[in-house]
Amino acid sequence: MLPCACANLRRAARAVTQLYDRELRGTGLGVTQFTLLQALARIGELSQGRLGNGMSIDSTTLTRTLATLRKAGWIAVRTGGDRRVRLISMTAAGRRQLERSYPAWERAQERLRRILGDPRWEALGDLTHRVVRSAREA
Amino acid sequence: MLPCACANLRRAARAVTQLYDRELRGTGLGVTQFTLLQALARIGELSQGRLGNGMSIDSTTLTRTLATLRKAGWIAVRTGGDRRVRLISMTAAGRRQLERSYPAWERAQERLRRILGDPRWEALGDLTHRVVRSAREA
DNA sequence: CCATAATGTATGTATATACAACTTATTGTC
DNA sequence: GACAATAAGTTGTATATACATACATTATGG
Numbered sequence: 001m002l003p004c005a006c007a008n009l010r011r012a013a014r015a016v017t018q019l020y021d022r023e024l025r026g027t028g029l030g031v032t033q034f035t036l037l038q039a040l041a042r043i044g045e046l047s048q049g050r051l052g053n054g055m056s057i058d059s060t061t062l063t064r065t066l067a068t069l070r071k072a073g074w075i076a077v078r079t080g081g082d083r084r085v086r087l088i089s090m091t092a093a094g095r096r097q098l099e100r101s102y103p104a105w106e107r108a109q110e111r112l113r114r115i116l117g118d119p120r121w122e123a124l125g126d127l128t129h130r131v132v133r134s135a136r137e138a
Numbered sequence: 139m140l141p142c143a144c145a146n147l148r149r150a151a152r153a154v155t156q157l158y159d160r161e162l163r164g165t166g167l168g169v170t171q172f173t174l175l176q177a178l179a180r181i182g183e184l185s186q187g188r189l190g191n192g193m194s195i196d197s198t199t200l201t202r203t204l205a206t207l208r209k210a211g212w213i214a215v216r217t218g219g220d221r222r223v224r225l226i227s228m229t230a231a232g233r234r235q236l237e238r239s240y241p242a243w244e245r246a247q248e249r250l251r252r253i254l255g256d257p258r259w260e261a262l263g264d265l266t267h268r269v270v271r272s273a274r275e276a
Numbered sequence: 277c278c279a280t281a282a283t284g285t286a287t288g289t290a291t292a293t294a295c296a297a298c299t300t301a302t303t304g305t306c
Numbered sequence: 307g308a309c310a311a312t313a314a315g316t317t318g319t320a321t322a323t324a325c326a327t328a329c330a331t332t333a334t335g336g
Contacts, residue, residue, distance in 0.1 A: 168321075168322090170321075170322065171321090195322090195323080195324095196323070196324050196325080198323090198324070198325080199322070199323050199324060202321085202322080202323090203321075203322065203323085206320090206321070206322095220331075220332070221330080221331060221332090222330065222331050222332070223331095
């Protein structure tokens, strides 16, 4: 086990991403795209900046990540009252795509949960949440 | 909090990576490179495949990540008895660079550890390790 | 032995990630 | 109201990430 918390987190994220992407393969979405659509489905329209803040993704990263989703027709981008702001929302096609990928995502969740065990699965959700908050304060 | 374990892990990894990279800025290494050098310092020479396996990094990803380190002169690559294999080791320059970046890395570790608290810090090390193993089995 | 399968890495391609510098738009100050 | 300061996104650049495919080498079955 490496002594670096960041290295360990990144390694876990890679391993789990590989699991989820394997399950999602063929559904049309990668786990990053799935996550963004799932967030938009729950939250509704919001600005690029707030979306990035909520996901701890740099807003400049989202410019290009969202461009992919927009080209695929899964999200719509409009300009609000403040014309610097880009308001992002999911389209009907985006919702259909999300639903198409949903079973594969659930399978990935279930597979990891079963092997990890319920207590650790819960602990993982709690701990990742706390880690995000801590990293922001630090 | 998102319902997706993968999304939560990736978000935590991004947030923590941003913290560590902020601290490492100006030392010449990003956290990925620091991690690879630190691993090589501990383990010594090993093949690209084994390195990738230990870090849960696809071996084909390492081809280009390691190329950067080699160009910088921090690692050496040689061919062993099996001529398909690339054996990776750290150079003296690599060790000096690692030592130069070490204090910044320790600061990042300490900042996160202090805010997260020791019990959760320990739990994070344990849990990320278990998650990697679970994701591989799953 | 030799044909074939398996293995280790490289390359082509696509997405993800973030920082520095820039552009455009808003806000604050006088 | 003009001008400086601030804020939201975009673009240029560099690294990180992995899959499909290709290539070279080694192992294996007959």
